[in-house]
Amino acid sequence: LGDSARSQPQTEPQAVDYPLTRSSVFLVLTVHDDASSVDTARATVAGIGDLVKDVALRDLTRSVSCTVGIGARIWPALVRGPAPAELHPFRVVEGQVHTAVSTPGDLFFHIRADRPDYVFELERIILAALDGAVHVEDETVGFRYFDARDLLGFVDGTANPVGAELPEATIVGAEDPAFAGGSYLVVQKYLHPLDQWQALPTEMQEAIIGRTKPDNIELDDATGDAQKSHKTLTTIVDADGTELDVLRDNMPFGRPGAGEFGTYFIAYSRRLWVVEQMLERMFIGDPPGKHDRILDFSTAVTGSVFFVPSASFLDSLADDDAVPDTTGTESSPPVSGDEPVATPAAPSDGSLGLGALRSTPT
């Protein structure tokens, strides 16, 4: 460790920037509304480093990783302290034709490895440690498809930031010092009517995505009010004209025998609002009404937001009496339009009063 890393141990990120792997599991859980379940959940996420080691050492290629995200509903009870400035439940985005739904999720585990047996083993061990304290909302097993293609047949992940741009795009810094080293995480599970997509001529598919299909070359952006491609709608620039990237590690999943074909969308970002703006441009359209045509062939069936704290922040949750050091913040202001994430007063029925699982009717 260099001196700067040693003097700021609280900012060591989780394995957010892990290279793309061949295999993964996306696990979305809700925690039961009682103190013992929350304690079990806290101890498990705090000990995740050791659980990963139990499996990782058996993989000589060193491909095993797991990142843990914590949702807004469970944050106050599990962390026992203020929440990151932008953390709130997934906001429904309702376009004229398509809707980005919001679904429950208190904990998220993004388990990655180059072999499915390692992924399976780590998931098994994590769920055993959680010991019935959780309900599995969704478990999706993803696989790498040929040369990093999605099931629509396009190479997916090309525009991801690399090098120095990667932490700049994904890791919270001085803007929210108590949560430096963490990332916002947005996940959505999409289902594709693959036969309808495959019936489109390749040129039309390419115009929808904004890249050529065989060789993955960018097409020119449509201008003015013309129908924009997926690539153009998801390009976000700030007031100075700087492009704000996110890190995606989408994976295909499916069961051809059940007619299920999907893309698991997952994005890590330093700024939650950037992903939200992408979703608005896709679902509402730019100009409004001209939604992303990828959605005519992709239905979002889940949608959840998490915060992936730094590895050291997670570790510190293990200490029974310790509340992680959040003195760097001037307490996080509630985001307008959402319930504030505040430390709850426990009701007298023995539950923790964690609140409704669904924040917004879908």
Ligand code: HEM
């Ligand atoms: C680019 C597929 C959903 C954000 C792309 C590309 C493909 C793709 C093939 C072009 C190659 C690349 O740069 O990776 C899909 C599929 C989706 C999906 C199959 C779901 C069905 C989303 C969602 C978001 C998003 C929900 C954001 C909320 C982006 C971004 C880019 C991109 C930021 C890069 C744009 C650029 O060139 O700067 N996607 N995507 N995608 N997508 Fe998606």
